[in-house]
Each structure stands twice: as structure tokens, then as C-alpha cells.
Amino acid sequence: MTVTSNNLKDNAKLFGDIFTEAIKLELANYDHKTILMDLKKKFEPGKLTPLLTGQVSIKAAVNQYLTGNGLQDTIEDKTGIYKHREWRGPVDTLYDYVKWLELWGILGKWLLKHPVTNVSALLRYRWMAAYLTTPSFFDHNVPGFRGTMLRAGRMNLNTIAKLLTANMEDIFSADLNINPENENAKKYICIDAYMPKLITAGFSEHQGILAHLVPHYLPSIINHHLPEHYLDVTESYGVPADVCGLPSMESGVAIEDDFPKIGCCYISTNMPCDGSIMSSSILDRRFQLPTYVLNTPMRHTREDTQEYAIEELKECIKFMEKHTGETYDYNLLREACERWNEQNALRLEKWEMNATDTPPHYGASNWMYRIFTYQDACGSQVAIKNDRKVNKVMRKSLGKLRKYPQQTRHRAVVWNTVANMYSALDEWLLNCWGIEAVFEFIEHQGHRPIDTATVDSMLAGVAKVIQEATMRVHSKGGYNAYTDDLWLLVEQYDCDMIVMFDQISCKGPAAITGLLEEEARRRGIKMVWLKQDLVDARTISRRDMRDQINKYMEAVMNETPLDPTLRDFDDGESW
Amino acid sequence: MKDLKHIHYFTALLEDANNELVRAAKKDGGIAVGYTCYYIPEALLNVGNAFSVRLRAPKTGSLDISQYYMGSMNCSYVRALLERAFEGGYHFLDAFFSSETCQQMNRLVENIYELKLIDNGTFYHSIIDAPLKISPHGIKHYTNQIRTHFLEPLRDQFGIDISETALRNAVAEHNRMCAIFEEISELRKADNPGITATEFHILNLVSYSCPTGLILPYLEETLVELKKRKLDPKIPYRARVVVVGSEMDDYGFTELIEYCGAYVVADRYCFGSMPGRQQIPINDDEDIVEVVCRFYLETNQCPRFMSQEKVQERRDVVKALYDEYNADGIIYEQMKFCDYWGYERAVASFVLHEEMGIPTVALDREYTVQASGQLRTRVQAFVESLEIKKIQKAKNQNEGEKK
């Protein structure tokens, strides 16, 4: 027997039915007692229980608890919808469930605060639909998790939800597409999402908004089919299909006029790569805002480029001052940089903890959090508070027997850019094959503290944070910037394996395939290449990706899956 | 028209990167500097006994080895260069100067260096950081990069005189060559031009692929010959086109266009003459390196320049060529897997066609184009459409006059 509780579709229907019925009864002027009694009569209590308990059949629960296996059995084929909540033992199930309810609380609070605006946004923007699936998406990113990993994962995810909903609130409250008379629009400085928002920290009356984060970057991760529409739009505009899907998708969002209309000016950038440089010419045409192109050096690892980087930053600040009419306050920037430094130190501590025998820091809930907090919530109090809590939980777990994962076979570095269309790949690697991704490339970005002693040293530090932002290392700065640390990390983290993404349309890493291959061979490191197309699941599906790993593990490593239900399944119709 | 005296010699020079004139310069103790991009100021590379060679990979065949090293989704120009490097085609190079203009070119240089594909003990390579917008501090940065990564190493490693006088001499020689091209280019404006598009392409290519000092006498002689050339009475084309796009060093492409009945009046592509073959205005007051660097940055038409005014300028430049050279249409060509030109050709051809009303076609192609039937069909169809438009226009005009 399976009982639905986390099945979004069924849940929504059930909630809806109860809600409608309750309203009907209330409209008929019944008192609360009568309403409850009537509801009890109408809705079978057995059906309502799982909403509260997240319970599954006892037999299935015991089996899953004892073996930790059968994870895919909890999920519907094709759609990927959970048939029931995952049983993780009493304590962890309860924890998971409370966090899940907390998430609904965060979403509900956001939704009800400005219901009209939010519904307008939902109707105006195609990508908004992706966010409706957030609770289920989060569940998919902690499958099998228990103990510390579950706690850290859930805390990070819910913090993302908090920050994201605050972000959306800002965006929609200022969006001229939703409210053409909006006076708030000018309070924001639009920034290219591949540039950390830290640069706007010196303003008190104006706030930076990462233009792409909410409309395209996050939706491409949450719903892996959403990019397809926008990719097609860009292609029909004449851009070739072989360019990277990420800038191509953002171009599609621009061509469809699906970017919120907001801001007093726009800070565009050449980050991270050639494709994204070019997509900005499409974006500029749509934004129609005064624009400053912040030119970050390509050879960002070289000292002789830093003077230029700092000069560019200074010019950018002047430009923002001109368009906001506000003077940049370096004391505010200093405070933000100091918070950023704390975030960074906590991050580095996590790295250290992952180098131990019991790495507690894992997977999508972490790398997504890292991207979000590096680019958007850099210097955010909410994020720091969460980091402190997460690190505390992790610290406690060090050296102790882990509840999860109970069994691992390999420690791996996962290198090159993650596939947005398959966020939970690390989780699958661990649950299916026991490959523990102890170091995830996308987290490996700028991690130098900012020297806040003087304005100049601070600007130099901020310039570095910008230059080393997400996806910069593998695309620019010379191939050593991308590869040197890889070999070091393999040693530091005691790894016996590299899972190497081959993002087929990302030209920079692809063009050193041979050098990487030869170096891995020379060092005797097992490296599995994993082809992916970033945001386009039509070229290489999640199932195709799993198949590549399966073949490698079976043919080269001669191993069998830890959880056979995960070896091959169809999730082609899922979000 | 009668064949140009040196045309067969020129085509022979294009058969090999290490051609007869390169070998001659090397024999004379010349220092061969390879490069591939407009960001590398050619005018400064021909200083002292250094000479520049813009790299090509003629007669490219299979790209299997480079595919293994660079994957199959990188542009075939860089793959062809890597393949040729594996075959030992660039051992003559003493230096390779590059810029991180695009990821693919950057990786090519890294591969060549790391795989030690140039069998030359003193081989030097460097990759500069090149800005993608124009600003006073950007020009300063770029100039500094050129000086410290290219010029000073030429002096320190190869003993080349990079004094102000030596550099001014190099620029003067470069300007002499450009003056020739400016004159030849004027011929292309005529209804019945005294030079075929393919000939122009060949002349332009040899000027990039050979030491300036050695090719100059041949070009001077050719100019004299062109001025006196007897024209065919019949206009040899059905339409006039401007070609814009990514790296193009295969004159077979121009041949193909001519075969389809169109005349290339202006070549606004990497390795073309616009920009590239215009004299650099110099003065006696400013530092020559600074003047030259500013010129290269300001005239650069690479799509990676992303500020709004540069984006607009690119369209304006193409439109101006279309007007000035009395063209009927524009061909945007893009090397497959080139991100820059992939976007540029889509956006610019959209703007020029939809917003400016100029007939435009966008094509993608591989490094070598001659054998491409598909390309031929598309060019043919475009030329026919231009011809029909011209006939229609003339008819409308006639009818208008009658009324």
C-alpha cells in the first residue's frame, strides 16, 4: 500500500477540496465544530493522516529503513512524483517533515503577503510556473539523506527559499511589466547574474537585483524541461543550436520579453564566457536601460591585469552613483565585505570537514546554496546565520559514525560545471553506486578573503570576488586555473575517482579534453567522462547521463549498484 | 581579364604556412611571429628582423587528432591549426602571440605549448588580456599588455631592436602596404571592377601570410598592373555583396561566391581587409606603441566588444560599406561553433534585414568551404533573390517614370 502525502498534485487537490468545502460550510454560517465534523464525514480520516505524518505502509517503511534501498520505489515512473514521503526512521522522518512544513510556511507567507502581485507574476511569466514545484524539487535533492547531511541539506534549501522569496518580493514590487506605474522600479540596480551582487553593497537606498537569477537560472534547475521553450525561441531567432544553452536560454527569455522590467540602470559584464558576452547584446536590446559593461579581465589569475580590474570597478561605481543619484558609501561596503569574509571562512571550514573520513557536506543542497549565496546573498545576514548553524551541526558529526551514507565505495571529485537539468546527480551517484562526491567543482570559486583595511585593498578584493565568480574558472584565465587545483584536490580529499562533466557546448573545458585525459592517465586516476548539455535535456537526458555512469561502473569498475532500483529508470516527464 | 602576373605565385605561397617568402626571411635570420587575431597589432610585429605570419592551415584534411584534444564542438579553424601543428607545420615559428579573445583560440595556444608541438628550443608564446570595450584605462591596459608580453620579449629573448625609431619604421612599412590595398580596394567600387573578388582575396591573404618587407614589392608591382589592366566589356556579376563574419582564410569561399554570380565588394571578416588594410594615422608627438594600440582597439570590429555604442558601430560600419561600395546585399558567414559570430550573425542580420531593410543572408560553414554543396546552394539562392529584387526595382522605376 502506498499513501500520498508528498505527491504535489494529489496534495494540492486534497488541500483544495478541503479548503473549498470549508469555505462552503463557513459561508453557510456553520460554526467551527460543525465544520470540522462535516469535514471528517466527507474526507476519510485515513486519507488525511498522511498529510500530517508523511507515513508509508509499515512494511515498506521497515524495509526501507533497514536496507536504505528501494529509493526509486517511492517515486512514480516517468513523472518522478513521490508516491509517498520517504521513510528515514522516526527522528529523521519527523525532522524532514517539519522542514517540509517550514518550507510551505515560507512559501505561503510570501504568497499571501502580496497575493495579487504574485498571481499577476504567475500569469505574466512562463518561468514562474517552475517555482510551483519547489517543495517537490527540494525533496528530490535530499533523497535518502539522514542525520547531518539531511539537516544541513534541508537548512540550506529552506534558506534559499527564504532568500528567494524575499528576492521575488523585491522584483515583483518594482516590476513595470506587472505594474506600469511602479515607483519602486528605480530603486534597483539590475546586475548580470554572473556577477556577485556585492558591488552594490555601498548603497543604502538602492539595491542590486541579479537580473537573470529568478527568471532563468533557478528555473532551469528546478524544472529541467522549462529551458526547452526558451532555447527554441532563441534558435528561431537565428542563433545556432550549438551555443551553450545557458546564455541561449537567457536570450530566449529576453526575446520573449519575459524579463521583469526593473531598475534605474544595468550592469552588464563579460562574465563568465564568450556565449554569455554575446547574449548580452540581445539582453541590452530588451532592457533598454543605461548600461555599464563591467569588463573583467580574461587572464584573471595574472597580477598585471588587476589594475585594470580595479579601474573598471571604480568606473562602475561612478556610473551607479550617476544613475541612482546616491553616493556610494564605502563603510557599508566594508561591512558587507566583512560579512562576506565570515561566510567565506565558514565555507572553507566546510571544505576542511569534507576532507575527513566522514564528510558531512554534500550535493545539490550545497552547491545550489553556494551559487546562490556567492552571487546573490553575499554578505547576507540570513545566509550567515544559516551557515553558522549548518557548520555547528556538521562539526558535531565529525569523527562519529554516520547515519548516512551507510555505505560508500568511492570518494570522487566532481569537476566542471554542473548540469542544471540534473541537479540531484551527486545524490544519485551516492545512492546508486556509492560514489561520494566529496568535492563539487561549482563550489570551487573565489575563496580569498577581502582585505578591508583600506578602500583600495577592499576594491582589489571585490574585483577578485567578481573575477572568480561562478563558471569563471573553467572558461577563462588559462587552463591551469581550471585544472591545477583538480589534481591537488584529488590528493587532499583522498579521492580515487574523478567524475568529469563534459558539457558539450562549453568550449573552454572541451578544448583541453586531451590534456586532462592524459594527465589523469599519467597520475593513475580513474576519470569517468559524463556528457551533458547543461539546460537541454533533449540532447542528453538524465537517463542518458545515468547510463554513461552505469556503463562505466559495470564495464570498467566491474561493480553492481548498491540500490538496484536506481540503476535505470525513466524520469523523462518529471520536472 | 588577363591573369595578373604574380597571381599563380601568390596562390603557390598560400599552399603552405611556411611558404617560400617565410623560408627566405628565416634564412636571413628573421624571427617568425605567428598570430591569428586582429587584437595582435601586426604593424608592430614586423619590427627589426621580426616578421609576422597570420596563421593558416592550407589543405586541411582530417581533424581526428585535434578532435581528440579539443573535442568536436570547437571551431574548425582552431582545430585545423592544432592538426597542422601536430603535423609539424609550424616548426618555423619562433613565437606565437595570442590574446584571450575567444576561449577556443586561447586553448589552441595552450595545447600547442603544453604538447610541445613547436620543435624550436627558443619558442616563446604569450597570451594577452585584451579588453572588450574602449576606455582610457582600457587602452592603457592593452598597450601595456602589448609592450610587456610581445615587444619586450622580442627584445629580451630575440635581441630585436624595439626602439621608437625601429617601431616607427615598421609602422611606416605597414602603412605602405595598406596604401596599396586602399587603392586596390577603390577598384571594387566600380560597376565593372578591374580586379576580381577572388584576386583581391588572394592578394589580401598573401599580405597577411608573408613577411611584409618581402611581399611588398610584388604588391606594388601588382598595383601598377591593375591600374593599367584592360577590362572585359561585360560586367562579370549579377549582384554585389558585402561579406561579414568570422575567420576566413580560404579564398575558395570568394571563388564560390563569384561562381554563384556575385561580386564581393567588401570583406568585413577576420583576416579580411576591413579592418586590417587601412593606414594607421601617426604623429610625431605621441608614443608610437600607444598610437598603434589605440588604433587597433578603436578600429576593431570583433563581436566581443559588448558596449552598446560598439554594437551599434558594428552595424553602422557594415551599413556604410554596403552604401559606399554600392552593394545589393550582405552575407553574414559564421564558422560553425563560433559563439561570437553565432550570436552576431543572428542579431546583426536580423537588425540589418528587418530594421534597416537590407537583404541579408546568414550562413554557417566549416574552415574549408570549397567542397560544400549546401553552401553553394544557399549563396546561389541569395544571389538569385538579389537579382530578382534588382529587376523588380528597375521595373518599378521604369513604371514610375512612365507615369
Ligand code: SF4
Ligand atoms: S557552461 Fe560554459 S559556455 Fe555555458 S555559460 Fe557556463 S562557462 Fe559559458
Ligand code: SF4
Ligand atoms: S572563428 Fe570564432 S571561435 Fe574560431 S577562432 Fe575565430 S573567434 Fe574564435
